[in-house]
Amino acid sequence: MAMTGIQIFKLLPKTNCKDCGFPTCLAFAMALAAGKAELDKCPHVSEESKAQLAESSAPPIRAVTIGTGDNALKVGGELVLYRHEKTFFNPTGLGVVVSDTMSDDEVTAKVEKADKLEYERVGIMLRPDLVACKCESGDPAKFEALVNKVQGMTSLNLVLMSDNMDALKAGAMAAKDRKPLLYAATKDNADAAAELAKETECPLAVKGTSLDEVAELTDKLTKAGLKDLVIDSGAREIKTLLRDQVAIRRLALEKKFTALGFPTITLPCEMTDDPMKEAMYAALMINKYGGIALLSDIQGQAMFPLLVNRLNIYTDPQRPMATKEGIYEIGNPDENSPVLITTNFSLTYFIVMGEIESSRVPSYLLIIDTEGLSVMTAWAAGKFVADAIGIFVKKCGISDKVKEHTLIIPGLAAGMSGELEEELPDWKIVIGPREAAHIPAFLKG
Amino acid sequence: MAVEIPKVSYTGKIKTIPIGDPSKGILVGGDEAYPFYGFEGALPNAPRIAMDVQDTPPEECAATIRELFSDVWDDPVAWAQKCIQEYGADMIDLELASTDPNGLDRSAEEAAEMVKKVADSIDVPLIVYGTANVEKDSDVLRMVCEVCEGRHLMVGPVQEGNYKKIGAAAIAYKHTVIANTPIDINLAKQLNILLGNLGVPDEQILIDPTTGGLGYGLEYTYSVMERIRMAAMVQQDEKLQLPMICNIGKEVWKTKEAKQTIEEAPELGDPTQRGVLMEAITAQDLLLAGANILILRHPETVKLVRSMIQELMG
Structure with missing residues (x-):
């Protein structure tokens, strides 16, 4: 306990x-x-x-690290079935698979996309975590060449995939300093795979055809002294895969069933040829307990929604997301543009920002640090009140950017306009709409 | 090593509610397990998908929505027909955007007449959403209930500030109310109690927990829905044992990232597929959290989500 x-x-x-x-x-x-x-x-x-x-x-689900240094991917270590019970800790690792039977150009293109793709959202960088190298040629020399090419191109973490132990070994020896995830030990090669994982000190994936088989394998490998294991239940059909993920998480947390107390790896890339479907499977694995989800390609139209879904699901429910305090310029405002102010709760910020953008009226949006509280809550907590706003408006430098000193405050904060006029004698205070949806009409009117 | 899945011992189930004309036998709810957990309980009715139609052409929207619907968007009847005939919508949601007092401010009478016209032209269940303006919705939705007597509409959002007036009209003219609260389990429960005290039967209530789209508050809706479903199914909270509805299309397609063109945001990839996945992933998340009815906008999303539902219910 x-x-x-x-x-x-x-x-x-x-x-x-x-x-x-x-x-x-x-x-x-x-x-x-x-x-x-x-x-x-x-x-x-x-x-x-x-x-x-x-x-x-010992955590009921082991936290396994793939890779080294600051960018290493940590998976597992989860403590709950539902995020509201505490939080989900280690976001699902997303990656792309390249194979040694692909053309050199195709490998280059996929790895480059994975390496370069990143989005910034509320100060957090969103990016894929993994490149998986797969041996489909059966030729250890070819596989080693692929692994070397990929590690030369990117610092993303690696998964090495092969049924052929000679090939897996060739790849693992070439990349062992990067601590790749070796995929996978099966009932046919468990001893050799265990030996390779020990020798290279790399984490090892375990693949079975059922949970029973996986549990037997992990039990055996644990007894052989391995600790950093990752589970593939073998399911390639979404209904069974969901059931397996739920079973693994519940057994580990509720029954302390140590043989399944490991993070999982899932392969949407092997479940369909339709990239939209593949994205949906990966999305589902983000919600329902997948430790890793591997995709066949990295495309913005799928990666953006997946990375944002991951951010949403793995956000700590007890800590509101907040954006940075400061002056946000929307649509190239000039000295005659309107100035609005609101709090730094990320939702407030996103919604107000979106409405100003859709109004197409170039504006300045001032964001004041309210520790991630929304307008009403921040007002009640004394963080979005006249004196705090007065100090912020004076020091943030907006006075130098605009000729006309008119500050638009949220309609919900109308009650403070008198006090705010006292705090900011050089400014005219205008009460904006109560609902963000009415901002475009307000700005255009 | 024989591995057995620990099962949840459910002590409650979701009520089964008829949607639209009861003689057609379209049901939602009845869940005896968490969403898609068919391995431990019966899920007799698959979630249903409505497509949304607006009563006035949208001012600003994604290029793909414009391409698909601009030929019909000045005529809600034609728009609804297109959704049913071409895209196989299970039901229609009519959004009374034109009644917004901060916009066109169309009268309750005009709105109700439009609803009647759409209701008369379709054979599938009809959902009607006002603009969430408490006073205006109160007038508009009451009038809608009266004019469409016997059509078994679902009307919302019914909020704490107008539940009495709209609730009474729903009882009198036999419609289902969509009880809407701002992402809060206690307020959701309280509104259901108030509606019950007013005399609205449970079979005429759907819960709308307020939808946040992907990247815009999705996680709040997701967790509050998971909590509502747990309260209903393992904590004997009878007042929450009702199906949930999520109005997704309008939340997702109004976001910046769903509207940006490839020139504005090349790093976000193909705009249509991006928007569809943003809508479909929001839909799938909320299905996992307990949604029984989804309102979606893009036909590709409808197709994608429907096939996920089929695979997961299987």
Whole structure:
């Protein structure tokens, strides 16, 4: 059973040395209990305590790292079935598959797209995580050449896929410093795959034809000393795949069934030839417990919705998304353009921004930091009030950008207009619409 | 190693509700397991898809929507026919955008007449949405209920501020109310209780939890719907054991990313497929969270989502 923060605290050195990055041992213990820190951050904990803690704090689903450094992909480590119960922690890794039977140009094009594609949203960079190299030629030399080409082209994390152990080994030896995920151990090659994973210290995927078979395999591999495993239940039909994902997550969390306490890898790319369908399968795996989803191509029209879906589903429900404070210019405003102000709750920002854009009236939008609260909540919490807005408007530099000092405030905040006029004597305060949807009519009118 | 799936012990089920003319036998709800979890309980009625029609041509919209519908968009009757004949819509949603007091401000009488015309021209169930302006909707939807007596419409959004007037009209003229609350499980429950106290039978209530599109609040709707469904099915919360409806098309297609052209946003890829996937992924997420009726706009989305439903219900 999981220990409480206090129970964990008793096993720590209690020196408050801060080496773990937390101000006190108690704070560190609380973070450990919440699954938000790892024990190896404490350099001073005794071996005895370590063993005791490791046993009790082993997460029901192991967190597996693929790759190295800052861009490494961490999958698994989940604690709940529904995001509102806490949060989902490690977003589904998305990647593209290239094969050693593809033309050189096709491989180059796919890897380049995966490597370059990125979107910025509320200060977060959204991008794919993986390139999977697949051996379809059966020729270890060809596969090794593909792996070398790909690792030369991108720093994205790697998956190496082959049924042929010689080929998998050739690829793994070439790329072992990048800690790729080796795919996959099956009941026919489990011993050889285990040996390769040990030798290269790489995580290993386990592929079965049923959950029973997967559990037997992981059990065997665990006994052979492997820890970093990733599961492919073998299902390639969406209804069965969904059932398997639910079964794995429930067994791990509710029954502490350690043989399935690992993240999963799913292959929408092998489930259909229709790219739209493939995107839907990948989307479903983001919601329903897929650790990794591999696609046959990286296209903006599918990757943008998938990455945003992943951002939405994996956002911590207890922490509202916020955007940065500052002056946002919409549609190349000039010194005669209107100035609007609202809070930095990301939804408020997106909606107000979208409505101003659709009005096609070039404008300045001032975003004030309200710690991610919406207009009414921020007003009630004293963060979107006349004095705070007054200080922000004066220091943000908007006065120099516009001739006419007119500030449009949200209709919901109409009550503060008098006070705001006192705070900003040089500005005329205008009350805008209560609903963002009415902004275009307001600006055009 | 024999592995068995731990099953949820459901203590409640979703009520089965007839949609449209009861003699046609179209039902939604009846779920005895979470969405698509057919491995542990019966899901007798697959989710249904409505396509939305606006009562006035949209001012600004994605190029693909313009291409598909601009030949019919000054005529809601023709628009509805196109959705049914060409795209196989299960039902139609008529959006009374023209009644918006901040826009054209068309009268309740005019709106009701238009609804009647559309209702008379189609053979599938009809949903009618006002503009979420509490006072105006109260007048418009009451009038719609009266003029369309016996048509078994679904009318909304019925909110805390106008549930009495619209609810009473729905009881009198036998329509279903779409009970809408702002992404909050407690308010959803409270509005259902209020409607029940007013005398609206459970069989005439659908829950609209308020839809956030992909990237625009989807996660809030998603989690509140998951919570509503859990309360209904494992916490015996009878007042939440009702089917849910999500008005998706209008939320998704008004976003910047669904409208941008390839020149404006080359990094976002093909605009039509991008918009369709934004709509379809929103739809799939909300199906997973418990939606029984979806309102969608693009025919390709309808096709894609319908085939996902078929595969998942299988």
